[in-house]
Amino acid sequence: MRSSVLKRRATLQDVAKAAGVGPMTVSRTINGHPYVAEETAKKVREAIRRLDYRPNHAARMLTGKLSRSIGLIVPDISDTFFSVVSHAVQDTARANDYLVWLAASDEDPLIEAAQVEMMTHHPVDGILLVPSDSRNAYLKTIVTGSTPIVTIDRPMEVATSDSVQVENRSGARMAVEHLLQHGHRKIACVAANSHLLTIKERIAGYKESMRRAKVPYLKELNLSNQLSAKAALSKLFAGRSRPDALFTANNASTIWVIEALRDLGIQMGTDVALVGFDDVDFFTLITPSVTAVRQPASELGNVSVRQLLQRINGEFKTSSVRTVLPVTLTIRESCGCKPKNKTAE
Amino acid sequence: MRSSVLKRRATLQDVAKAAGVGPMTVSRTINGHPYVAEETAKKVREAIRRLDYRPNHAARMLTGKLSRSIGLIVPDISDTFFSVVSHAVQDTARANDYLVWLAASDEDPLIEAAQVEMMTHHPVDGILLVPSDSRNAYLKTIVTGSTPIVTIDRPMEVATSDSVQVENRSGARMAVEHLLQHGHRKIACVAANSHLLTIKERIAGYKESMRRAKVPYLKELNLSNQLSAKAALSKLFAGRSRPDALFTANNASTIWVIEALRDLGIQMGTDVALVGFDDVDFFTLITPSVTAVRQPASELGNVSVRQLLQRINGEFKTSSVRTVLPVTLTIRESCGCKPKNKTAE
DNA sequence: CTGAAAGCGCTTACAG
DNA sequence: CTGAAAGCGCTTACAG
Numbered sequence: 001m002r003s004s005v006l007k008r009r010a011t012l013q014d015v016a017k018a019a020g021v022g023p024m025t026v027s028r029t030i031n032g033h034p035y036v037a038e039e040t041a042k043k044v045r046e047a048i049r050r051l052d053y054r055p056n057h058a059a060r061m062l063t064g065k066l067s068r069s070i071g072l073i074v075p076d077i078s079d080t081f082f083s084v085v086s087h088a089v090q091d092t093a094r095a096n097d098y099l100v101w102l103a104a105s106d107e108d109p110l111i112e113a114a115q116v117e118m119m120t121h122h123p124v125d126g127i128l129l130v131p132s133d134s135r136n137a138y139l140k141t142i143v144t145g146s147t148p149i150v151t152i153d154r155p156m157e158v159a160t161s162d163s164v165q166v167e168n169r170s171g172a173r174m175a176v177e178h179l180l181q182h183g184h185r186k187i188a189c190v191a192a193n194s195h196l197l198t199i200k201e202r203i204a205g206y207k208e209s210m211r212r213a214k215v216p217y218l219k220e221l222n223l224s225n226q227l228s229a230k231a232a233l234s235k236l237f238a239g240r241s242r243p244d245a246l247f248t249a250n251n252a253s254t255i256w257v258i259e260a261l262r263d264l265g266i267q268m269g270t271d272v273a274l275v276g277f278d279d280v281d282f283f284t285l286i287t288p289s290v291t292a293v294r295q296p297a298s299e300l301g302n303v304s305v306r307q308l309l310q311r312i313n314g315e316f317k318t319s320s321v322r323t324v325l326p327v328t329l330t331i332r333e334s335c336g337c338k339p340k341n342k343t344a345e
Numbered sequence: 346m347r348s349s350v351l352k353r354r355a356t357l358q359d360v361a362k363a364a365g366v367g368p369m370t371v372s373r374t375i376n377g378h379p380y381v382a383e384e385t386a387k388k389v390r391e392a393i394r395r396l397d398y399r400p401n402h403a404a405r406m407l408t409g410k411l412s413r414s415i416g417l418i419v420p421d422i423s424d425t426f427f428s429v430v431s432h433a434v435q436d437t438a439r440a441n442d443y444l445v446w447l448a449a450s451d452e453d454p455l456i457e458a459a460q461v462e463m464m465t466h467h468p469v470d471g472i473l474l475v476p477s478d479s480r481n482a483y484l485k486t487i488v489t490g491s492t493p494i495v496t497i498d499r500p501m502e503v504a505t506s507d508s509v510q511v512e513n514r515s516g517a518r519m520a521v522e523h524l525l526q527h528g529h530r531k532i533a534c535v536a537a538n539s540h541l542l543t544i545k546e547r548i549a550g551y552k553e554s555m556r557r558a559k560v561p562y563l564k565e566l567n568l569s570n571q572l573s574a575k576a577a578l579s580k581l582f583a584g585r586s587r588p589d590a591l592f593t594a595n596n597a598s599t600i601w602v603i604e605a606l607r608d609l610g611i612q613m614g615t616d617v618a619l620v621g622f623d624d625v626d627f628f629t630l631i632t633p634s635v636t637a638v639r640q641p642a643s644e645l646g647n648v649s650v651r652q653l654l655q656r657i658n659g660e661f662k663t664s665s666v667r668t669v670l671p672v673t674l675t676i677r678e679s680c681g682c683k684p685k686n687k688t689a690e
Numbered sequence: 691c692t693g694a695a696a697g698c699g700c701t702t703a704c705a706g
Numbered sequence: 707c708t709g710a711a712a713g714c715g716c717t718t719a720c721a722g
Contacts, residue, residue, distance in 0.1 A: 011715055022693040027717065035691050054466040058406035059715035062698045072447075077435060083428035090422060090449050094456075099463060101414075102447035104435050111439075118444055121399040122414075258630060282627045285603060356699055367709040372701065380707050404699035407714045 010051035019047035030055060061123075070308060071101040071119035071127040073112060074152075080280050081251065081297055082130065085152060088301025089128060096309055098125075107132040120147050126308045128152055134197055148311040152304045154198050155322065162311055164304040164323045168198055168277075171293045171327035172205025175275040176247050178291070178329060180213050182336045184245035184273055188236060189220040190257055191249035202249040202277050218243065229256035234264055237272075245273040245335075251280055258286065274334040288333035296325050355396035364392035375400060406468075415653060416446040416464035416472040418457060419497075425625050426596065426642055427475065430497060433646025434473060441654055443470075452477040465492045471653045473497055479542055493656040497649045499543050500667065507656055509649040509668045513543055513622075516638045516672035517550025520620040521592050523636070523674060525558050527681045529590035529618055533581060534565040535602055536594035547594040547622050563588065574601035579609055582617075590618040590680075596625055603631065619679040633678035641670050 012030075016023040021040060028036050029044040036044075047053070061067050072089050074082040086102060093100045101119055105112035112132050119127055126148040131139060134157045143149060143159045150162035179187050189206045191199050203220050210217035218241060223229045236243065248254040254276035261268050268274050269288035276283075276292040283290035303323055310316055333339050357375075361368045366385060373381050374389040381389075392398070406412050417434050419427040431447060438445045446464055450457035457477050464472055471493040476484060479502045487494060488504045495507035524532050534551045536544050548565050555562035563586060568574045581588065593599040599621035606613050613619050614633035621628075621637040628635035648668055655661055678684050 012717095013715075023716080024693055024718095025691090028692085031717090037691060040691080056407070056715050057467045058403045058412075059698090060717080061403035062401070062407055062700085062715080063717040064698070065717080069446075077422075077432035078425075078429040080423075080425075080428075083425075083431075084423045086428075086431075086447070087422035087449055090447055094448070094460075099446055099448070099467065101444050102417075102431070102435055103439070103444070104432055115439075122402050122444065255627075255630070280627075282600075282625075282630070285600070285627070285631050287632045357701095358699075368700080369702095369709055370707090373708085376701090382707060385707080401699050404714090405701080407699080407716085408701040409714070410701080 009056075010053040012053070012055070014051055015044065015047045015053050018051060019043045066125050066312070067123060068097060069099040069101060069122075069124045070305070070312075071103065071115075071122075071124040072129075073103045073105055073115050073119075073127065074130045075105050075107045075132055077102065077104050081278060081295070084297035085130075085301040088298040089305050092302045092305040096305070098305075098309070105130075105132045109133045109136045109138065113138045116142055120145065123147065125312045126150070128304050128308055130154055131156060134158070148308060150304055150308045150311065152300055154196060157197060160320045162307055162320050162322070164300055164307060164325070165198070166295050166300065166325050167327050168201035169205035169208070171295075171329075172202040172247070172249065172277060173209045174327070174329045175277060175293050176206050176209035177213075178331070178335060179245045179247065179273055179275055180209065180215070182245070182273060185215050186218070186241060186243045187215070187245040187247060188218045188243035189247045189249060190223060190233075190253050191220060192223045192253040192256070193250065194220070194222040199249050206247055206249075220249075223253050223256055226256050226259060229253070230260040230263055233257065233260045233266075237264065237266060243272065246275075248274065248276040251276065251278040254278070254280075254290065254292065258290070269334045269336060273336045275329075279330050283332065286334075288339070291332045291335035291337065292330055294328050294330045296327070299325055354401075355398040357398070357400070359396055360389065360392045360398050363396060364388045411470050411657070412468060413442060414444040414446060414467075414469045415650070415657075416448065416460075416467075416469045417474075418448045418450055418460050418464075418472065419475045420450050420452045420477055422447065422449050426623060426640070429642040430475075430646040433643040434650050437647045437650040441650070443650075443654070450475075450477045454478045454481045454483065458483045461487055465490065468492065471495070471657045473649050473653055475499055476501060479503070493653060495649055495653045495656065497645055499541060502542060505665050507652055507665050507667070509645055509652060509670070510543070511640050511645065511670050512672050513546035514550035514553070516640075516674075517547040517592070517594065517622060518554045519672070519674045520622060520638050521551050521554035522558075523676070523680060524590045524592065524618055524620055525554065525560070527590070527618060530560050531563070531586060531588045532560070532590040532592060533563045533588035534592045534594060535568060535578075535598050536565060537568045537598040537601070538595065539565070539567040544594050551592055551594070565594075568598050568601055571601050571604060574598075575605040575608055578602065578605040578611075582609065582611060588617060591620075593619065593621040596621065596623040599623070599625075599635065599637065603635070614679045614681060618681045620674075624675050628677065631679075633684070636677045636680035636682065637675055639673050639675045641672070644670055 012023055012026050016026045026044050029041045076082055090100050103115040109132050129149055130152050131154050134154050139156050140159045143161045152164050155163040155165055189203055193199055207217050221232050248257050279292035279294035331337050357368055357371050361371045371389050374386045421427055435445050448460040454477050474494055475497050476499050479499050484501050485504045488506045497509050500508040500510055534548055538544055552562050566577050593602050624637035624639035676682050
C-alpha cells in the first residue's frame with residue numbers, strides 16, 4: 001500500500017511554512033496581487049510546485065469569492081439543437097476559466113425549479129436557462145434572486161430577464177415566402193409544442209406572410225408525436241383543402257412529417273413542397289434533401305455565456321438586455337429547388 | 346431599490362437564534378441525525394422555513410463532506426452518441442441528488458487533463474471520463490489520485506481503472522456475419538479514428554469473422570474527413586477488388602460513406618450492401634434505411650454513474666470493476682434485407 | 691512589501 | 707437529547 005496515496009493535500013499554510021513566509025504572502029502570490037517582492041514570490045512558487053499545492057475552492061468561496069462556475073439547464077441534452085448549444089456554452093465557458101453545471105429539465109417545470117434551486121445554493125455565479133414553461137410563476141421569484149439568469153431560446157413571459165434568442169418570426173417568413181415564390185398558395189403550417197412562445201412566433205410569421213401575399217392561411221396543425229402526425233397528415237391530404245406545400249415549425253415536426261409523408265406514399269418535393277424551421281445536419285442525407293431555416297445554435301451558446309459573464313461582472317447598467325440573433329434559409333431540394341450540382345471529381 | 350434583494354442569506358446561526366437553540370441542534374436536524382427531540386426539531390424546521398434557510402455548500406465541503414457532484418468529460422457534447430450518454434448521466438445523477446459538471450475535451454488530451462485538474466480541485470466526488478487518448482501518460486497519474494474515476498466507452502490502456510464499455514468485437518462480428526449471410530464475400534471495412542482501441546476492437550471483430558468464414562479480408566480504410574472519404578471510396582470501387590459490401594466501424598464513417606456513395610452514384614443496398622456500427626435515430630429516414638449495430642448509449646450513462654457512486658461510497662472491495670454492455674443489430678434495408686411492412690393505417 | 695488576527699458557515703469530537 | 711469549543715482553508719481588513 002503506497003503511503004503517498006493517503007497523504008493529505010498541501011494547504012496554503014503548508015506552503016507558507018515551506019517557503020518561510022506568512023500565509024498572506026502565499027495568498028497574494030497566488031492571486032497575483034502587486035506588492036510581493038519578486039524574490040519572495042519566487043520562493044513561494046517553488047514551494048507551491050514542490051508541494052503540488054492547489055487552492056481549496058470551497059475555502060475560497062466561503063470567503064466570498066466567485067465560484068467561477070455557471071449552471072446550464074436545457075430541456076433535453078440529447079436533442080440535436082440543445083446539444084449543440086450546450087457544447088458551445090461549455091466551450092466559451094472554458095475559454096473564460098469557467099466550469100459549467102449541466103442539467104436537463106425534461107420539459108418539467110418542477111424538475112427545472114429544483115435544479116435552479118440546487119445550483120443557486122451550490123452556489124453558481126449565474127444560470128443559463130431554457131425555460132420549459134416560460135409562463136411558470138416560479139420564474140418570477142428566481143429573477144429577483146441574487147443569481148443572475150439569462151434565458152436561451154425562450155424568453156420568459158412572466159418576468160423580464162436577460163435573454164438571447166433567435167429571429168423566429170422573420171425566419172418563418174423567409175421560409176413561407178420562399179414557398180410562395182415557388183408558386184405555392186395552399187401552404188399549411190405544422191408544428192409541435194405550439195404552446196411555446198418561440199413556436200407561436202413562427203406560426204405568427206407564417207400567418208403574416210400569407211396575409212401579405214393575400215392568400216388565406218390554413219389552420220395550423222399541432223403534432224404531439226409521430227403517430228398523431230401520420231393521422232393528422234393523412235386527414236389533411238384527404239380533405240378538400242389539400243396543401244401543395246408545408247411549413248414545419250420545428251425539427252420534431254419536420255421529422256415526423258417526413259416520416260408520415262413517406263408512409264403515406266406522398267412524395268416530398270414533388271407532390272408537396274416542404275420547408276422546415278431548424279436545420280439539422282442530416283437533412284442533407286435525406287432524399288430529397290430538406291430545405292430549412294438554420295438557427296445559429298453555437299452562437300446562441302457563445303453569446304449567452306458572454307452576456308451572463310458580463311452581468312456577473314456587473315458590466316451592465318441596464319436592467320435587462322435582450323439579444324436577438326438572425327437566422328438564414330438553407331435551400332436544398334424539398335422546397336422544389338433543383339438539386340445542387342454534385343461536386344465534380 | 347428593494348432592500349429585500351440586498352438582504353443577507355440566513356445562516357445556520359440565524360436559524361439557531363430564531364429557534365432558540367444551539368447551532369448543533371440545527372445542524373443535527375438538517376442532517377437527520379437521531380437524538381433530536383421531535384418538539385425541538387419542529388421549532389427548528391419552522392425557523393428554517395421562516396428564514397428560507399439553505400445550507401451553504403461551500404462551508405459543508407470545507408468540513409470534509411462530499412460535494413455531491415461528479416464530473417463528466419466527453420470529447421464532444423454535440424455528438425449524437427455522447428449527447429445521449431450525457432443526458433443519461435445527468436438523469437441518473439439527479440436521481441441520486443448529484444449535480445454534474447460537464448466538460449468537452451475536443452479530443453485534445455491537454456484540454457482534457459486541464460479539465461480533470463479543475464474538477465479534481467474543485468472538488469468533485471468522482472469523474473466520468475471518455476479519454477481522448479487512452480494511452481496518454483497523464484491518465485496514470487489521475488488513477489492513483491484520490492478522486493475515483495470511471496471511463497466510459499474507451500477503457501484506459503496505460504493504467505487500470507473502473508470502466509464501462511460495450512461489446513465492440515462481438516458487435517462487429519454480428520454486423521459482418523449478417524453481411525456474410527447475405528452471400529457477400531468481398532466485404533471491406535471502413536473506419537474513422539482507427540487509432541482508438543474501441544475502433545481497433547471493431548476492426549478485429551471484422552477480421553475475425555472473415556477469417557472464420559475463410560474469406561480473405563480487405564485492408565481496412567481509415568477516413569479522416571468527408572473529403573478523403575469520397576476519394577478513398579472512389580479508388581476502392583475502381584480497383585480490382587471492388588467490394589460488394591461495407592462494414593463501417595463508427596457513425597462518422599457510416600455517414601461519410603453514405604454521402605460519398607451518393608456522390609459517386611453507387612446505390613447503397615443494391616450496388617453495395619452496408620452495415621454500420623453505432624446506430625443513429627435518423628438512419629430510418631435515409632433511403633434505403635441503414636442497418637446498424639445499436640449501442641445502449643443511455644444505459645452506458647446510467648450504469649457508469651451507478652458504478653462511480655458505488656466507488657465513491659466505498660462499496661467496492663475490488664481494485665477495479667469493468668462492465669461490458671451488449672449491443673444489438675438493428676436490421677433495416679441497407680444490408681439488402683427487404684423493407685419492413687409499413688404499418689397499415 | 692509582509693504578517694497576525696478574525697471570520698466566512700458549517701461540522702466533528704467532547705462534554706454535559 | 708443539547709451545546710460550547712475548535713477547526714476546515716482561505717481571505718479581508720488592520721497593522722506594521
